[in-house]
Amino acid sequence: MNKNHLSIIKVTGIEMNFNLRKILDNISFDIKNGERIGLVGYNGTGKTTLANILTGKITPDKGFVEKSTELKIGYLTQSIDYEANELYSMEEDLLQHSSKIGLKKVSAWEEKRLNHLSGGEKLKLALSNVWASKPGFLILDEPTNHLDFKGIEWLIEELEKFKGPVLIISHDRHFLDKTVTRIFEIENTKLNFYNGNYSDYQKExxxxxxxxxxxxxxxxxxxxxxxxxxxxxxxxxxxxxxxxxxxxxxxxxxxxxxxxxxxxxxxxxxxxxxxxxxxxxNKVDKPLEETKVRFQFDTKGSRGKRIIEAKSLSKSFEERSLFSECHFYINHGERIGLLGENGCGKTTLIKMILGETAVTGGDLWKSDSLKIAYLCQDVDNLPAEKTALEVLGFTDRENILKARTLFANLGLKEQFITKPIRTLSLGERTRVKLVEMLMKEYDVLILDEPTNHLDLPSREQLEKTLNEFAGTIITVSHDFYFLNKLCDKLLVFENQKIKRMEIKPEEYFNKPTRAEPTDSKESLMIIENRIATILGELSLIDPKSPKYVELDNEFNELLKQKRKLM
Known part of the structure; x- marks a missing residue:
């Protein structure tokens, strides 16, 4: 018999209840060797519960899981907090993996550095840990939540090499399209099966x-x-x-x-x-209607007006320089995507704009009248014992009614908003923060991985709504679909510099290397983008500065190249 047709895990008649509410009802399936399965469904439908049943962490109320006692399951959970002392004890094999994902010299990092890891760096170490355990079956719960694009591409390549079956819980459409060939969908306590990747599943x-x-x-x-x-x-x-x-x-x-x-x-x-x-x-049930998620925004301000400007901006932590001598600006109404590898300083720049972290050198100016809303990656900082409604702090009837409607539209029913925050999942907490933002009038939204922990219908509705928002949006996201739909300008973190680029993310990722342009049209586009960037930088620099002369020379050289091509 072909090894790839062997069942690694067989699940029969699983039933699971929480607080008298049925989560999973009569679930049966088997997973064969080498299969690539995406597990999708709304937040709170039981995806992580099913993963925990497969690993044996949770015993179901009914039904059973058959698997070999020798089967080693590598399970990447959503929680990725590592302490420095845990990291110090890691094996050589793990350190080798971490360098492949883009974490260089982990073994040489000092304790201080290990205690200040970004979300992406923590996730890369957690992934390396799972890999180093040499599993026969992989379960990855939201593996791309904190990974940069380089890390995502690495993971796609590694999964292609992995021979055993893989179950991926993810809301990242690009990642699912690249990795899975079957979709398991949990809907209304049942499991539905689809062949193909995420795009095939949507059509079917x-x-x-x-x-x-x-x-x-x-x-x-x-x-x-x-x-x-x-x-x-x-x-x-x-x-x-x-x-x-x-x-x-x-x-x-x-x-x-x-x-x-x-x-x-x-x-x-x-x-x-x-x-x-x-x-x-012949009874046919009415199809379940997709929950309609609605966001509403009010904003004022005139488009095109400069609201943030950086001149010779530098930031370093002790001996480590994140970026230096950076010049860029942001206008009202622009959609700016922040791009760069994990640990390059994207979240640090956000904290500098918010005034939470000091500038090391240069100047970061922002308009005094700006009202900024910030959705950060850390959704654990809400008061644990308060309910979602209490967190918002509204006492008048009109606002409470509006908040309740927003919660309902976001899929948070009455029973969730009257329970303490500590009982809510990460996705449910993200919704509480979003409602808090939507209830107030802001000029600027700063979104740090806004789609992490959000299910697919909420992601798609958030994209539509943010497109209607008239204010400025600054976002860090590794959800390629989301970033591309939303942003038409970029701040790119490369070689310890932050550069403003007047292009969409897909143009940036698909751009040919400057040494080998594929044709004159593309070469011309690259030159024009660089000219636009230089003009922006020149307008911010003192003409007596050596940097001005350097940029001016590059500008004249580019003009010559442009004339040749035309």
């Missing part, structure tokens, strides 16, 4: 919904027809009864109508029973 799901809707509408018309027949039969029956009880001298005539009425009654009952069973036999 839409097709299934449309087919079900068609059958449902046919059934509804049939039901109306049956109900009309039943009504007609009932009215005939009542008429027969009325005729049989009419006052009159002719007893024989009354008796004839009474017998006729009884006969009609029996016919009606029999016909109704038949119609009822016909309906039940």
């Amino acid at each position: 799901k839409q097709h299934r919904l449309e087919t079900q809707m068609h059958h449902y509408e046919v059934q509804q018309r049939k039901k109306e027809d049956i109900e009309m027949q039943m009504e007609q039969l009932s009215s005939w029956s009542e008429k027969a009864h009325r005729t049989s009880t009419k006052q009159g001298r002719d007893y024989g005539h009354k008796e004839y109508h009474r017998v006729k009425a009884k006969k009609r009654d029996a016919q009606v009952k029999s016909k109704m029973k038949r119609l009822q069973s016909e309906l039940e036999k």
